[in-house]
Amino acid sequence: xxxxxxxxxxxxxxxxxxxxxxxxxxxxxxxxxxxxxxxxxxxxxxxxxxxxxxxxxxxxxxxxxxxxxxxxxxxxxxxxxxxxxxxxxxxxxxxxxxxxxxxxxxxxxxxxxxxxxxxxxxxxxxxxxxxxxxxxxxxxxxxxxxxxxxxxxxxxxxxxxxxxxxxxxxxxxxxxxxxxxxxxxxxxxxxxxxxxxxxxxxxxxxxxxxxxxxxxxxxxxxxxxxxxxxxxxxxxxxxxxxxxxxxxxxxxxxxxxxxxxxxxxxxxxxxxxxxxxxxxxxxxxxxxxxxxxxxxxxxxxxxxxxxxxxxxxxxxxxxxxxxxxxxxxxxxxxxxxxxxxxxxxxxxx
Amino acid sequence: xxxxxxxxxxxxxxxxxxxxxxxxxxxxxxxxxxxxxxxxxxxxxxxxxxxxxxxxxxxxxxxxxxxxxxxxxxxxxxxxxxxxxxxxxxxxxxxxxxxxxxxxxxxxxxxxxxxxxxxxxxxxxxxxxxxxxxxxxxxxxxxxxxxxxxxxxxxxxxxxxxxxxxxxxxxxxxxxxxxxxxxxxxxxxxxxxxxxxxxxxxxxxxxxxxxxxxxxxxxxxxxxxxxxxxxxxxxxxxxxxxxxxxxxxxxxxxxxxxxxxxxxxxxxxxxxxxxxxxxxxxxxxxxxxxxxxxxxxxxxxxxxxxxxxxxxxxxxxxxxxxxxxxx
Ligand SMILES: Cc1ncc(C[n+]2csc(CCOP(=O)(O)OP(=O)(O)O)c2C)c(N)n1
Ligand SMILES: [Mg+2]
Numbered sequence: 001x002x003x004x005x006x007x008x009x010x011x012x013x014x015x016x017x018x019x020x021x022x023x024x025x026x027x028x029x030x031x032x033x034x035x036x037x038x039x040x041x042x043x044x045x046x047x048x049x050x051x052x053x054x055x056x057x058x059x060x061x062x063x064x065x066x067x068x069x070x071x072x073x074x075x076x077x078x079x080x081x082x083x084x085x086x087x088x089x090x091x092x093x094x095x096x097x098x099x100x101x102x103x104x105x106x107x108x109x110x111x112x113x114x115x116x117x118x119x120x121x122x123x124x125x126x127x128x129x130x131x132x133x134x135x136x137x138x139x140x141x142x143x144x145x146x147x148x149x150x151x152x153x154x155x156x157x158x159x160x161x162x163x164x165x166x167x168x169x170x171x172x173x174x175x176x177x178x179x180x181x182x183x184x185x186x187x188x189x190x191x192x193x194x195x196x197x198x199x200x201x202x203x204x205x206x207x208x209x210x211x212x213x214x215x216x217x218x219x220x221x222x223x224x225x226x227x228x229x230x231x232x233x234x235x236x237x238x239x240x241x242x243x244x245x246x247x248x249x250x251x252x253x254x255x256x257x258x259x260x261x262x263x264x265x266x267x268x269x270x271x272x273x274x275x276x277x278x279x280x281x282x283x284x285x286x287x288x289x290x291x292x293x294x295x296x297x298x299x300x301x302x303x304x305x306x307x308x309x310x311x312x313x314x315x316x317x318x319x320x321x322x323x324x325x326x327x328x329x330x331x332x333x334x335x336x337x338x339x340x341x342x343x344x345x346x347x348x349x
Numbered sequence: 350x351x352x353x354x355x356x357x358x359x360x361x362x363x364x365x366x367x368x369x370x371x372x373x374x375x376x377x378x379x380x381x382x383x384x385x386x387x388x389x390x391x392x393x394x395x396x397x398x399x400x401x402x403x404x405x406x407x408x409x410x411x412x413x414x415x416x417x418x419x420x421x422x423x424x425x426x427x428x429x430x431x432x433x434x435x436x437x438x439x440x441x442x443x444x445x446x447x448x449x450x451x452x453x454x455x456x457x458x459x460x461x462x463x464x465x466x467x468x469x470x471x472x473x474x475x476x477x478x479x480x481x482x483x484x485x486x487x488x489x490x491x492x493x494x495x496x497x498x499x500x501x502x503x504x505x506x507x508x509x510x511x512x513x514x515x516x517x518x519x520x521x522x523x524x525x526x527x528x529x530x531x532x533x534x535x536x537x538x539x540x541x542x543x544x545x546x547x548x549x550x551x552x553x554x555x556x557x558x559x560x561x562x563x564x565x566x567x568x569x570x571x572x573x574x575x576x577x578x579x580x581x582x583x584x585x586x587x588x589x590x591x592x593x594x595x596x597x598x599x600x601x602x603x604x605x606x607x608x609x610x611x612x613x614x615x616x617x618x619x620x621x622x623x624x625x626x627x628x629x630x631x632x633x634x635x636x637x638x639x640x641x642x643x644x645x646x647x648x649x650x651x652x653x654x655x656x657x658x659x660x661x662x663x664x665x666x667x668x669x670x671x672x673x674x675x676x
Contacts, residue, residue: 068422081600102455111454119454129411130446133418133426140424143400144371169411176406253562302354330456331490 048077053279057227066151124165131155178242221249377429448491505539
């Protein structure tokens with residue numbers, strides 16, 4: 001029976017879920033890029049294409065009823081992997097009221113409280129201490145009731161971000177306070193146009209965990225199963241012992257840093273080398289080999305992902321703009337006491 | 350009514366809030382074993398234990414950001430900065446994370462956190478340890494900023510800040526921790542966003558906040574001896590400003606001096622002076638005056654450091670200028 005077959009200990013349903021999730025991100029980013037070209041989307045827009053195995057592999061190891069995810073500005077993939085509605089995501093790129101952040105965040109600031117996706121951060125590395133704080137709250141609640149942390153928190157960031165003081169300060173805090181924090185450095189090998197090797201005194205990021213007496217592990221970031229398995233191990237330790245971890249996922253981004261990047265710093269051949277190890281093709285190939293994926297299923301997944309992205313764009317297009325007075329909401333919890341209303345009025349008069 | 354020092358009033362507020370709500374916790378450098386660099390947290394570690402009163406490493410950005418995340422996840426941290434001078438290392442976490450989280454998430458996340466510590470000129474500490482930085486915080490939408498000048502306000506504003514659903518920056522003053530004042534015995538809150546008339550008067554309004562209040566009250570006394578009735582308005586909250594109270598006073602006296610120990614350019618005080626000029630234009634009998642810290646880094650030499658700060662003669666002279674009573 002085909003259904004009894006597994007790959008690396010994972011059953012077909014689970015594997016199809018991973019594949020579907022990666023396809024949806026890829027198709028979403030393709031559509032976003034296309035719509036950016038049509039000027040439907042503005043500003044910075046950092047596409048995740050090529051890195052899908054990292055978000056999908058890690059987030060599939062979480063229980064998002066208790067665990068949390070934070071990331072940087074290259075956040076579309078993480079948000080979708082958390083289960084954000086692609087319509088809300090695309091509407092956010094369009095700056096529409098139905099966007100996941102009401103059109104106030106844009107590409108870099110996707111948030112979804114219900115899915116425990118705590119953002120999208122534009123300051124390189126700044127999300128790392130914040131994530132440590134979320135993990136702190138999980139540990140704190142556990143400690144007050146004499147039990148384990150109430151969940152784990154995953155924080156994604158790049159090979160550029162790992163050198164920020166924010167990373168080192170937060171990692172140390174997670175160590176001394178035993179926080180269930182899993183730091184995932186997505187080493188896509190480039191900052192904007194700076195090679196990671198040029199700016200790192202250590203070419204093994206996972207070794208940096210040693211400085212904080214924490215668990216460090218390097219993993220092939222194109223191999224979604226390897227990423228998933230490493231994340232499962234880290235999450236388990238984090239929840240049981242409040243032990244922070246650093247996972248280095250070696251990956252690659254296919255597109256420019258943002259939309260306006262002529263990519264003079266790298267060769268077409270380099271990009272092609274990594275495309276040959278594409279995370280989606282890699283999993284598809286292995287599933288086919290194991291008799292877990294038919295040509296028809298493969299095509300259906302791709303087509304469905306494209307249809308969802310298409311539908312998201314249509315939804316975003318048709319969605320209304322935010323009302324003009326939305327400019328002034330969400331600054332303070334209590335608008336009456338929070339807003340400096342009189343001076344606002346005097347500036348407008 | 351008990352007479353408490355400013356330090357004791359803060360301690361009482363922290364103690365009561367820690368007891369009231371187990372989502373409240375205190376973290377910062379030396380807040381635990383050492384009882385706080387200025388002893389504000391004295392006894393709290395012993396009472397509430399290391400889960401709720403946490404000594405941090407000397408990493409202002411790290412633990413400030415950690416507080417922000419903890420607040421997003423539903424706790425109510427009080428982050429003590431040993432002084433506001435060192436909080437500059439945490440500026441990013443306050444400005445880009447705490448202040449903007451609600452807005453950029455479209456209202457999905459609150460950051461109920463208090464950042465507090467001493468601010469403003471001290472004595473013999475020179476330029477890096479002796480400066481008034483409130484304008485940095487007051488500049489930022491999404492933050493609330495309070496600067497109590499009395500023990501009662503320190504108590505009542507800290508309690509309000511802890512219960513507030515938005516990030517609040519609190520400015521204390523190293524030179525005020527020993528200041529004594531009456532604090533009502535029962536629990537009370539001082540609302541954020543409300544100024545207080547400290548001395549009623551009819552000829553000129555002197556607007557100030559934090560430690561300079563005491564200088565300004567002395568100046569008002571001196572002005573009274575000279576035959577002028579000065580009203581003293583203590584802003585107490587720097588964001589949101591109590592504009593109604595400001596305009597009500599100036600519309601009564603028709604003259605205004607703003608006093609701050611911060612630098613003059615792009616400051617809370619210069620903003621208040623602009624608001625008054627703009628919104629009380631028809632009622633003003635003289636241009637608004639500003640008495641600020643001198644526009645220099647703080648020197649070490651004592652005579653020079655005193656010269657760098659507002660004092661009674663400077664405030665009196667400014668008041669006499671707007672009263673056209675110079676010389
Ligand atoms: C503190 C800060 N400095 C600089 C920037 C500008 N910047 C945005 S992305 C980026 C490169 C970051 O590279 P990396 O961490 O590897 O992430 P990636 O873009 O590869 O996902 C830089 C320098 C910023 N946003 N924040
Ligand atoms: Mg990178």
